[in-house]
Amino acid sequence: MTNEQWTQELQQKMTGYRRPAPDVSWDELDHALAVGKSRKMRRFRLQRIAAAAVILLIAGVGYWGFLYDDAVQTLPTTASVGNQPIDATSQGDRHTVRSGNHLTGCLSPCEVAEVSVSEPETVTPVSVEDTDTLHITATEEQQQPRGVEEKVQPTKKNSPVIYPSDLRQRQHLENRLTAKVYMSSAMAGSLTESFGAQIGYASHNLHQDSVQHIHHLQDSVQHIHHRQPVRIGLSLRYRLDTRWSIETGLSYTRLSSDITTIEDGVTTMTEQRLNYIGMPLNISYNLWRNRYLELYITSGAMIEKRLDASPWQFSFNVGAGAEYKLTNYVSLYAEPSLGYYFKDGSATPTIYQDHPLIFNLSFGLRFNLQ
Amino acid sequence: MPQVIFIGNEEQRLVERLQEGDKTAAREFYSLYADILAGVCSRYIADEEDLKDVFQNTLVHVFSHVADFRYRGEGSLEAWATKVAVNESLKFLKTKERHEVLPLDHVAISELEDEAPPISDIPPEDICQMLNRLPTGYRTVLNLYFFEGKSHQEIARLLGIGKDSSASQLLRAKSLLAKMIRKYNDKRSSR
Numbered sequence: 001m002t003n004e005q006w007t008q009e010l011q012q013k014m015t016g017y018r019r020p021a022p023d024v025s026w027d028e029l030d031h032a033l034a035v036g037k038s039r040k041m042r043r044f045r046l047q048r049i050a051a052a053a054v055i056l057l058i059a060g061v062g063y064w065g066f067l068y069d070d071a072v073q074t075l076p077t078t079a080s081v082g083n084q085p086i087d088a089t090s091q092g093d094r095h096t097v098r099s100g101n102h103l104t105g106c107l108s109p110c111e112v113a114e115v116s117v118s119e120p121e122t123v124t125p126v127s128v129e130d131t132d133t134l135h136i137t138a139t140e141e142q143q144q145p146r147g148v149e150e151k152v153q154p155t156k157k158n159s160p161v162i163y164p165s166d167l168r169q170r171q172h173l174e175n176r177l178t179a180k181v182y183m184s185s186a187m188a189g190s191l192t193e194s195f196g197a198q199i200g201y202a203s204h205n206l207h208q209d210s211v212q213h214i215h216h217l218q219d220s221v222q223h224i225h226h227r228q229p230v231r232i233g234l235s236l237r238y239r240l241d242t243r244w245s246i247e248t249g250l251s252y253t254r255l256s257s258d259i260t261t262i263e264d265g266v267t268t269m270t271e272q273r274l275n276y277i278g279m280p281l282n283i284s285y286n287l288w289r290n291r292y293l294e295l296y297i298t299s300g301a302m303i304e305k306r307l308d309a310s311p312w313q314f315s316f317n318v319g320a321g322a323e324y325k326l327t328n329y330v331s332l333y334a335e336p337s338l339g340y341y342f343k344d345g346s347a348t349p350t351i352y353q354d355h356p357l358i359f360n361l362s363f364g365l366r367f368n369l370q
Numbered sequence: 371m372p373q374v375i376f377i378g379n380e381e382q383r384l385v386e387r388l389q390e391g392d393k394t395a396a397r398e399f400y401s402l403y404a405d406i407l408a409g410v411c412s413r414y415i416a417d418e419e420d421l422k423d424v425f426q427n428t429l430v431h432v433f434s435h436v437a438d439f440r441y442r443g444e445g446s447l448e449a450w451a452t453k454v455a456v457n458e459s460l461k462f463l464k465t466k467e468r469h470e471v472l473p474l475d476h477v478a479i480s481e482l483e484d485e486a487p488p489i490s491d492i493p494p495e496d497i498c499q500m501l502n503r504l505p506t507g508y509r510t511v512l513n514l515y516f517f518e519g520k521s522h523q524e525i526a527r528l529l530g531i532g533k534d535s536s537a538s539q540l541l542r543a544k545s546l547l548a549k550m551i552r553k554y555n556d557k558r559s560s561r
Binding site: 002003005006007009010011013014015016017018019020021022023024025028029030032033034035036037039040043 | 391
């Protein structure tokens with residue numbers, strides 16, 4: 001018998017070799033079966049989420065197209081009523097609004113969760129006409145086009161609002177790079193461990209990076225201080241080929257603004273908190289990759305729904321990212337990007353409405369599922 | 371050729387039922403494939419207790435990952451489950467017997483040139499027992515090469531060894547097995 005024949009015979013003999021199976025633990029096996037079923041369900045759900053994302057995206061584009069027409073019409077009117085505003089930047093970080101020699105309200109950017117109203121006796125009542133800094137006359141008010149009403153606080157719907165245009169412009173430039181910490185991931189879930197750090201980061205940069213706006217109402221001054229948006233997200237990335245990949249998921253965004261209204265000498269401080277649930281859809285293109293590091297560019301759109309009200313927020317973003325492979329299953333990534341937020345058509349002042357171009361810095365972990 | 375033959379599309383149905391988490395499908399799978407998968411594992415794992423663990427892990431993997439399995443025609447479930455059993459065996463050997471030093475010079479090269487002993491009368495259980503007496507490294511390479519049809523390159527990649535090392539271990543494994551068979555045959559003929 002040749003060596004080859006012998007090998008073949010051995011192979012035939014052992015092919016399909018059976019032996020009595022050892023005892024098994026059916027508890028563990030049934031559990032494994034349940035895990036397998038949930039994997040299948042998860043896959044099915046992902047397909048549905050992806051389909052829903054596409055539908056929402058298409059709907060969002062249509063909705064934005066409808067809104068954008070309105071937004072364009074209101075822009076020139078906002079610019080025309082910018083009359084000698086209060087210059088908040090010259091008043092230091094404490095955002096003190098002065099009226100003549102009297103201190104009407106000292107608005108420190110502290111965290112005020114509840115609405116607090118100070119008694120009128122403690123401050124000197126000041127009428128708007130007495131001040132040097134406000135030049136709003138009745139005629140000017142009448143000239144105000146209707147479109148501006150979009151900017152007015154819901155409680156003051158009928159009062160005209162004047163945007164100090166130069167202040168607005170200056171702030172816009174100063175705050176063009178508004179850093180935001182975003183946790184996100186692909187193919188798997190993001191960690192939220194750094195959540196506390198994000199909050200710390202946001203507070204730390206409150207003075208430099210947050211956006212402030214002062215709205216002058218007929219008989220009151222409104223000061224809006226937008227904090228850094230905080231977003232956490234979960235997303236899944238699907239590689240289409242070695243270069244292209246598509247990513248979608250869910251995100252939660254929290255916007256917070258301190259709104260201070262001084263009306264007839266009464267200072268009212270409110271914190272406006274808005275919660276959004278969003279769904280991004282991004283496409284990434286891999287530029288370079290080695291064993292550990294991957295560099296890519298990404299672009300996409302996101303639709304967000306405000307939880308307590310009707311507005312939908314639509315945005316576009318472009319960015320670049322670097323991903324570092326920690327193990328075969330986990331990689332760390334950082335992704336700076338620039339996002340543009342469209343008008344949501346509501347009267348609520350948000351950082352997105354007042355400051356549509358926002359620089360984001362996302363970082364997180366990616367888990368390799370397959 | 372698959373060991374388990376189904377009528378109609380029953381194999382595909384079984385896959386679908388497993389994917390749906392059907393417990394009776396799991397029992398059915400066990401009754402059909404347990405002996406085959408235990409046979410595969412036992413070619414790699416010598417110790418009975420270890421075999422029990424590896425076999426259990428194989429079934430856990432099959433049931434928890436059946437959602438990822440795509441049915442590709444007759445016998446594909448068996449082929450996939452066999453692959454899982456081989457992988458689970460290798461995984462176990464890598465962790466448990468990583469530090470085992472292979473006695474590479476255990477067998478004199480001259481023995482390799484002897485004529486191959488006849489095996490037609492030897493039952494597969496006895497051959498499996500002889501396989502289990504081979505040093506782990508030899509046994510693993512021989513299993514992968516002979517019974518799983520892997521190339522030396524694939525074996526080298528799977529085990530993290532050199533291609534030449536895979537070839538030389540196979541040669542020595544075969545030689546050692548032949549020696550065992552010869553001894554076995556001598557013992558039987560002397561009875």
